[in-house]
Structures are given as C-alpha cells and as structure tokens.
Amino acid sequence: MQCAVRHPTIIPNYFTVESENGDVLNDAVYKRNLAAAEKYNVKITADTTGVSTAVARSAILAGDDHYDLMLGGTSVMGTLAFEKLLLDLNEMEFFNLDMPWWDTELNKGLTIANRLFFGSGSLITTNSDATYIVRLTLTWV
Secondary structure (H helix, E strand, O other), X not given: XXXXXOOOOOHHHHOOOOOOOOOHHHHHHHHHHHHHHHHHOOOOXXXXXXXXXXXXXXXXXXXXXXXXXXXXXXXXXXXXXXXXXXXXXXXXXXXXXXXXXXXXXXXXXXXXXXXXXXXXXXOOHHHHOOOOOOOOOOOOO
C-alpha cells in the first residue's frame, strides 16, 4: 500500500516505522503495520516527496494508480473535490464510514449534498497535535 503524504518530514513516522522503540505511538504504528502485513499481505510505505494540488491532480488525471491513499490538507483535498477529481467515499464498496475509527463528527461537517470526498479518522493522528483558538468579534448593526 503506497501512501502520498502532505508533510514529508512529520507524517512518515505514522506510516513507515521500522521497529519498536518504546514510544507509545511509534510502537502502535509498528504493530498496526505488522498486523496489516500479516492479515492482508500488504506493506505500507509512504512517499515522502509531499502532496500538492498539482502533484495530486497530475496523478489523478493521468490515471496513475501508484497511490492507494492520499493524505492532504483541506486546501488540497477541497480543491481536488471542487474539480471533481475525487470519488465519493459513501459510494466506495469497501468503505464503512460507520466504523469507530472514522471521525464521524468531522466527516459530517465535510459532507456536502450527501457526498464525502475526503474524511478523517484515527489514521490521521496529527489532527490532535494542535489546538487552534479563534477569536471572533461580533458587531451588531
């Protein structure tokens, strides 16, 4: 299984861990990859060149099946969805978006006209790496 990732210096650690080292996340990723390899006869690798809208668009339009999964930020994924280059995850035969590893609330927010072109779940551990605080000022007119 080949995965294209957006942040080439950070994300690969969540996919291409070579051995256990005592770090909880590292060891969990290693065990997940080992279990997937044994159960499904796959090896998870990450393309660390990074994903941009242009790279993803070129691969999709060329019909390139080099990647099984693409992880990109909402700006990349949103652009590709707007350009009708992504498939509706709700229509994919082997996707069960009701499984507990999917971020149900976030995916509801990403759904437009009952279509979900990209989503999030437990695989994306970086969603919990930061907290964003937004200050809103409302002015009544």
